[in-house]
Amino acid sequence: MTEGSSDLELRRRQLKSQQSTLQTRKQNAVCVRRAYKRYGTKSHPYVILDGLNMTVPKGCIYGLLGASGCGKTTLLNCIVGRKRLNSGEIWVLGGKPGSRGSGVPGPRVGYMPQEIALYGEFTIRETLRYFGWLSGKTTQEIETKLEFLVNFLMLPDAERQVKNLSGGQQRRVSFAATLVHEPELLILDEPTVGVDPVLRQNIWNHLVDITKHGKTTVIITTHYIDETRQAHLIGLMRGGYFLAEASPERLISQFNAESLEDVFLKLSVIQNMGKRRRSSVLQTVTDTIPIPAGAVNDAAVLDDEVGEISGEFGDNISISSRTNRRVSIAPEPTAEEIPSELPPDEDTGFRFRDMLKVVSFSHMRVMMWKNFLWMWRNIPIMAFIIGLPVGQTILFCITIGHDPKNVPLSIVNYEIDYPMERCQYKYGCNASHLSCNYFQYIADNYSLDLTYYATEEEARTAVVKGKSWAMLVVPHNFSDSLRSRIELGKDTPAWDLETSKIHVTPDKSNENIATFVTRDLLFGLESYGQAFLKQCGIDPKVFGRPIRFEKPIYGYGQPDFTDFAAPGFILTIIFFMAVALTSGAMLLERNEGILERSLVNGITATEMLFSQVLTQFVVMFGQTTMVLIVAFPIFHLTQNGSWLLLFTLTILGGLCGMCFGFVIACTCDTERSATYLALGSFLPIVMLCGIIWPIQAMSPYLLWITDFLPLTQATESLRCVIARGWGIEDPIVYSGFLSLLLWIFIFLTISLITLKFKKG
Numbered sequence: 218m219t220e221g222s223s224d225l226e227l228r229r230r231q232l233k234s235q236q237s238t239l240q241t242r243k244q245n246a247v248c249v250r251r252a253y254k255r256y257g258t259k260s261h262p263y264v265i266l267d268g269l270n271m272t273v274p275k276g277c278i279y280g281l282l283g284a285s286g287c288g289k290t291t292l293l294n295c296i297v298g299r300k301r302l303n304s305g306e307i308w309v310l311g312g313k314p315g316s317r318g319s320g321v322p323g324p325r326v327g328y329m330p331q332e333i334a335l336y337g338e339f340t341i342r343e344t345l346r347y348f349g350w351l352s353g354k355t356t357q358e359i360e361t362k363l364e365f366l367v368n369f370l371m372l373p374d375a376e377r378q379v380k381n382l383s384g385g386q387q388r389r390v391s392f393a394a395t396l397v398h399e400p401e402l403l404i405l406d407e408p409t410v411g412v413d414p415v416l417r418q419n420i421w422n423h424l425v426d427i428t429k430h431g432k433t434t435v436i437i438t439t440h441y442i443d444e445t446r447q448a449h450l451i452g453l454m455r456g457g458y459f460l461a462e463a464s465p466e467r468l469i470s471q472f473n474a475e476s477l478e479d480v481f482l483k484l485s486v487i488q489n490m491g492k493r494r495r496s497s498v499l500q501t502v503t504d505t506i507p508i509p510a511g512a513v514n515d516a517a518v519l520d521d522e523v524g525e526i527s528g529e530f531g532d533n534i535s536i537s538s539r540t541n542r543r544v545s546i547a548p549e550p551t552a553e554e555i556p557s558e559l560p561p562d563e564d565t566g567f568r569f570r571d572m573l574k575v576v577s578f579s580h581m582r583v584m585m586w587k588n589f590l591w592m593w594r595n596i597p598i599m600a601f602i603i604g605l606p607v608g609q610t611i612l613f614c615i616t617i618g619h620d621p622k623n624v625p626l627s628i629v630n631y632e633i634d635y636p637m638e639r640c641q642y643k644y645g646c647n648a649s650h651l652s653c654n655y656f657q658y659i660a661d662n663y664s665l666d667l668t669y670y671a672t673e674e675e676a677r678t679a680v681v682k683g684k685s686w687a688m689l690v691v692p693h694n695f696s697d698s699l700r701s702r703i704e705l706g707k708d709t710p711a712w713d714l715e716t717s718k719i720h721v722t723p724d725k726s727n728e729n730i731a732t733f734v735t736r737d738l739l740f741g742l743e744s745y746g747q748a749f750l751k752q753c754g755i756d757p758k759v760f761g762r763p764i765r766f767e768k769p770i771y772g773y774g775q776p777d778f779t780d781f782a783a784p785g786f787i788l789t790i791i792f793f794m795a796v797a798l799t800s801g802a803m804l805l806e807r808n809e810g811i812l813e814r815s816l817v818n819g820i821t822a823t824e825m826l827f828s829q830v831l832t833q834f835v836v837m838f839g840q841t842t843m844v845l846i847v848a849f850p851i852f853h854l855t856q857n858g859s860w861l862l863l864f865t866l867t868i869l870g871g872l873c874g875m876c877f878g879f880v881i882a883c884t885c886d887t888e889r890s891a892t893y894l895a896l897g898s899f900l901p902i903v904m905l906c907g908i909i910w911p912i913q914a915m916s917p918y919l920l921w922i923t924d925f926l927p928l929t930q931a932t933e934s935l936r937c938v939i940a941r942g943w944g945i946e947d948p949i950v951y952s953g954f955l956s957l958l959l960w961i962f963i964f965l966t967i968s969l970i971t972l973k974f975k976k977g
């Protein structure tokens with residue numbers, strides 16, 4: 218153990234709280250001790266909470282005040298278990314947030330975040346139903362509460378969609394969504410922004426009303442400092458800790474101030490003067506304002522050592538840690554009241570088994586209802602999402618893999634004088650100009666567009682200028698030389714051998730077109746030559762290549778690039794559509810704060826992921842069915858195998874993409890970074906997985922990576938199913954299935970772990 222870490226251990230032991238102290242903390246609604254929270258890195262920390270103590274007794278309204286950016290939202294997020302402290306303790310309703318059985322996050326807490334965090338497409342009624350159902354309320358209970366809330370918060374008609382409401386109305390709906398399930402602890406982050414004074418007063422009256430029986434506790438932040446006069450307690454936050462924590466009346470009277478704003482100002486002045494000049498400043502301030510014992514939290518004005526020293530510090534409303542003068546709010550428990558068992562600590566351990574266990578049927582049902590409702594309200598988007606892969610498949614089928622049409626070639630034929638009117642097809646063995654017969658043959662049987670030129674310069678210029686893909690030059694006595702070559706065989710004179718050749722000068726800047734031109738000229742010559750020999754009564758085989766391709770075992774005579782690319786294309790399109798769909802849906806929820814809100818309501822990461830999987834699965838099922846129908850029955854791509862295997866493998870590819878989408882949504886904080894990651898992974902996957910070029914052409918070192926990627930085995934497997942008709946018993950086929958299943962598992966695990974631990 219290093220010296221630093223043993224020091225830390227010692228310090229932790231010294232700070233370990235007593236049993237009685239813990240019991241006191243458990244009795245409060247919220248109790249925060251020595252909270253330290255920073256953003257940024259260890260070397261460049263941006264400290265937000267710095268030894269903060271907070272005590273919120275049950276049944277009180279606690280006004281959390283502080284300047285913008287001082288860390289109120291961060292503190293609230295830590296209290297509801299959505300962010301984690303770097304050190305310190307938080308107790309909420311007797312347990313630690315996030316611990317098993319604490320009920321926090323969960324229906325015991327109602328959290329209204331600063332942002333609206335609602336589904337714009339839902340009506341007010343649907344919004345309240347969603348949050349009410351999540352918290353276990355029945356539809357009847359929700360309807361009753363809805364009626365009350367609509368009247369009380371002066372909401373418009375419950376059938377209005379949230380996105381069509383004004384900003385202030387949306388905030389009120391957000392507030393209503395927090396109140397609908399009557400939680401024990403209400404945490405409200407600026408609920409009264411944009412609310413008119415009358416309604417603001419009503420809201421405060423309501424808060425007073427619901428807390429008076431001691432069953433509900435409210436923590437509220439606001440920028441209207443003076444509205445918190447109705448709070449039972451106020452915490453004035455500045456510089457990472459509380460300057461004071463007391464009732465508003467007491468603060469005002471103790472500071473001899475006119476308003477709470479005044480109090481805050483005076484405390485800030487004291488704090489600003491800092492440690493060294495503290496005595497003189499305090500002197501100056503207290504000369505004009507009498508500050509009674511216990512009014513100022515000394516942690517705020519003293520140095521850090523003092524603020525951190527005691528585990529007891531802050532168990533009371535305001536306390537001078539040096540003089541130990543207390544004004545106790547939370548009663549100390551008697552010895553009999555202290556149970557031997559402590560509430561559970563926050564459990565940060567990860568167990569996949571536990572993740573899977575935490576799936577509640579009712580939560581899943583509500584989440585699925587929400588997902589489908591969102592889709593229903595966004596029919597144009599959904600039509601686009603389902604139609605896009607179909608459109609792309611149609612485009613693929615009509616654009617990829619076909620032979621180029623009407624490829625222009627320039628011809629200079631010295632066998633015949635220019636212009637070439639006489640260059641016509643003449644039947645028979647004695648045809649004088651075989652070159653004319655050959656050109657006619659290829660023009661009729663291949664998609665070549667032949668143009669005759671008088672000189673080689675002109676023909677070459679056409680190629681140079683891009684008007685033609687090759688220049689063909691036929692020597693003067695081509696036909697005679699060719700005849701001599703066929704008749705004399707090995708005794709053909711060298712001159713005849715030379716002049717029986719057509720000279721081709723291609724433009725090879727486009728590999729595909731050059732290959733097609735070469736293929737058509739060679740195959741055309743061979744076919745024409747054999748036809749000609751037949752007319753001469755000679756066995757056509759004389760002109761054939763000494764190699765014969767028999768009927769293929771798999772596939773057809775002509776290799777087809779469309780058939781080669783189709784399996785990879787289908788998997789890629791379904792995979793990446795699922796990536797876009799899932800990451801988009803999840804980022805939308807996350808960035809608008811809806812995800813956080815649902816998680817605080819008790820939804821688990823597993824439920825959230827699985828509900829997305831089930832919903833998106835329906836979409837993907839539709840996409841896959843349509844893509845396969847378009848590709849095979851409509852565009853007649855080769856399909857010699859099992860439809861079941863083809864369908865299952867494609868669906869698995871989509872599931873895998875969906876899980877990759879979860880990883881993107883969980884790891885990326887913004888839509889932009891998610892887009893970069895999704896786009897950035899698209900081309901590498903397309904290139905490395907053998908989708909546009911065979912993996913057999915890759916370097917053996919690259920194959921190590923390629924083999925492991927999600928779509929490589931799957932593409933090969935799908936190719937074997939549809940082109941060769943192989944079954945699941947074949948190793949190449951089942952390894953495609955296994956590889957996709959493995960990746961689904963890997964992606965899901967990464968997503969679950971990230972969701973669990975990425976609390977900030």
Ligand SMILES: Nc1ncnc2c1ncn2[C@@H]1O[C@H](COP(=O)(O)OP(=O)(O)OP(=O)(O)O)[C@@H](O)[C@H]1O
Binds near residue numbers: 292
């Ligand atoms: N995830 C984050 N990463 C880095 N800094 C953050 C993060 N979240 C908040 N901050 C910073 O921490 C500080 C406290 O933010 P917080 O939202 O808690 O303040 P606040 O008191 O609620 O402010 P306001 O009253 O304006 O809502 C701010 O300066 C903010 O920029």
